[in-house]
Amino acid sequence: MIWQFDIIILIFLVIAAIISLRLKDLLGASMVFGIYSFLICLLWAEMGAVDVAFTEAAVGAGVSTVIMIATVFSTKRRSKD
Amino acid sequence: MTEHFPVLILLVPLFGALIVVLLGRERPDQCWVTSLISLGVSSLISFFTIIAVLSGKVQTLRYRMGGWPESDGYEVGIELRVDILAALVVFAVTFVGFVNTIYSKTRAGAEVRGKIPFFYALIQLLIVGLCGIVMTNDAFNLYVLIEITSLTSYALIAMGNRRAALSSFNYVIMGTIGASFYLIGVGYLYIKTGTLNIDDIRMVLGQNDLWEHQSIIVAFIFIMLGVWTKMAFFPLHGWLPNAYAYAPSMTGTFMAPLMTKVMVYVMIRVMVWVFGNEFVYSSQHVWGEIVIWMSVLAIVAGSLLALARTDIKKILTYLIVAEVGYMVGGSWLAEGIGQAGAFYHILSDAAMTFCLFIAASIIVLRVGDSRVNAFDGLFRKMPLTMIGFTVGALSMIGLPPTCGFFSKWYLISAGIEAGHWGYACALIFSSLVNAVIFFRIFERAYFGKISGVKEDHFPSDSDANPDIRIKEVPWSMLVPLFIASGSVILLGIMNRGLFEWIQTALKIMNT
Amino acid sequence: MKIFGLIAVLVVGALLLSATSDFPDWRDKDSPANKSPVSSFYIEKTEKLTKVPNMVTAVLADYRGYDTMFETVVIFIAGIGIIAVLRNFDGPNSSSIKRENNDEGGGLLARFTCSLILPFIQIFALYVVAHGHHSPGGGFQGGVMLGASYILAALAFGLSKAKDIFSERRTMIFAAVGIFIYVGWGVLCLLFGKEFLNYEALDSILPGDAKMARSHSMLIVEIGVAFTVTAIMFSMYSNLSTRGRLSKGL
């Protein structure tokens, strides 16, 4: 429960969210979204929500990113915005 | 046995869905039978629940999941709560599901082909979700069940053609925003009250006198915004018309009568149970007047948009948007007759929307054209179908003895009683527009020539002569239509008794 | 559209921010949510009443087991929904396609590494499922990991190899059986004369007293969740990576 970590991770979170939405390469955007999920998982572990962090690590950083990348590969990689 | 009824209503279709998925691929013909039986049993149980609730022994059925008793006056588990209002809506949901399953007998094979087991599984899970929404007494459980109904409807709509997939995607975006707003509202309630049980939230709000706290007001606004998005209240209605019009026709008939109405029920429940009439109708808050004018806008806009369309399914979907305006406006007018009228309109609107959607999809199926000129001369070719359609249309216009007349009557008198003339005028205006829309169709159906049908709309059909092709549909489609139109009239005849039950139940709630 | 969206977002954000000033402080142990009787009950009584030290597991599988049942149903709906949306059963390329490309999957190094680590991932996943009572984890997390191990196998050895182990028919059976275990266990309580999901009813058929019956039942329920989640995670991946053709993965 160290609030300094908390603040740093939260700021990184906002940056990661903005980057993943700004990238025009959808594969990169999915990757950054994986990073975002991993950061938020760290944050939850830090806040004492270990079960939630575990789930987010498995689902958000794992399966969500994988199925997103699977979709990007089977559709189009470039996006206009 | 009676005390287990609420959970049995949910479990039977849930098991039905599992069985359909397990056995369906080998024997697709069994899926229909399985879901017919499961939904039939479920609606039978919910009918007995109505009787049990009315019999006076138990005014309200409470069912504690896991058998956890309350501790310090707070519920620690999840509780189901069934009073007469919930019992009526649950019966409507399961009964519509059952009748609709009969209707889908011949169409399922043609419309979803190899995916019949998945279709029936999703339908039954949709019914489970809707019944659960109505019965649950836990704010977060309500969110989970809303998501169940949303996910099933996304999948069901996206099973249609490519337009359906696109509208389903829009529905995903709007539906997620709506459900998440609801979740935010519940979170704000939780951070101030520390509980999720609806009765307990009400109790804590009253005890600590939290009414004027900014977070409680914001929680109320967000729950309302979320529920309005899910029910397609006017400025947030964008997803509904396309989704229901392009979905497979059976899906449309399943969802159009149920989804929006159940969300209206949720809205009334949140207003009355969680926050209470003093908070919602308090003159300190400006929202009462704003919402009623928004609903007036919804009614007028929905009617006019319906008038501008020529596609029968689009017309009906925009009429749903207008009807949602009726119910929202009615329940925000005043406690008492307005709320009760809106609640009665939930039931009657479910019946008449069901009737019209079945009739319309039969006609589109037979004629092969969904524009209004498909109706040319149909009274001669398909008299039975047109009788059903006429009953639904008359109810939509609001002529006695259909239920549409009585619900509109209650709503208009509530508007006059509350002194809100704009709302009453909007209702009358919408009736007139509905009359124009439907009498235009009747005129075509009586006097029109059948020549309006073009052959290229049915290239695959072997007998191109429309005179032979346009004939009555099999009994499995006509019987549901007649059950629906019968229930429109039955609800109209029973209006006084129903209305009194609803009023007393709402009064009990508020004490 | 952009302007309209911006305005809507700003209004929503302003409303939400205006409410935060009203909140109790972050980390406040005396905030209404943290000192409410409900939360105190969970913290103080859980171990006495259910013999499970991990409160999250106990609340998830017992006090709010009804929620978790529907959570499992949500996963199930997503699985069958994806198949219903994407698969094209009556097209020419449904199940008739034989594997035309044996080269799919990763290279030699990837295959070798995967064959080394896959057993450990799976054992750890089973441990997570079984040990959810005492440590973070449970049916859902373990199920996702087990499903991910199959996804990894599909990535390394090719989807068709993974399909040999976990065909579509099998995933559907696994998914339905998982929910069947969960709901069936609740119905068993009903048949023993108590409420749905009241595991205390089952102390006569489970070892230990009524409190241990709750603990054991939670394990069974978690196993049901793990079944469904494993199957659906793999089915989700295999359908999404092949656009619903189930041949030639990534």
Place this chain on the structure above:
Amino acid sequence: MDPIIATFIEENIVPNFNYWIYVILMMIGLYAMITKNNLIKKLIGMAIFQTAIILFYVSVGVKDTANIPIISHHGSEHHQMTDLSSETDSTKEIHNTIDKDKYANPLPHVLMLTAIVVGVSTLGLALAISQKIYKSFGTLEEDEILNKLRPGGHD
């Protein structure tokens, strides 16, 4: 860090910082859902939107004195081992009572487990739908799809 600044931050920013960031993340996600043109981008926005709400809930359950919500017995076991003989029932009772300030509030965690599952289910289904859209329209950009649907547009 300068101790004065540190105390200033701790007293004025930390108590609400989590809630501010949650609102900001939620606004980012919502903005992307409404205005982005690419369907996958909309879905990334949706995922961010949902995790922001989860962040809010988890923040509600944090206590400054608390640890993870799993009861550990190391302390009491150790105690029992050292003076096993002198342990009376009353002291046992004291050791068995649980200080609720030592454990984080488990209820938001449970709720958010469910919400994460709902989130991934929605994401999976939405990705499937967008693949179906791609299959029939050949693009994932919303304006191009709408162009193709317009009666004049070439399809």
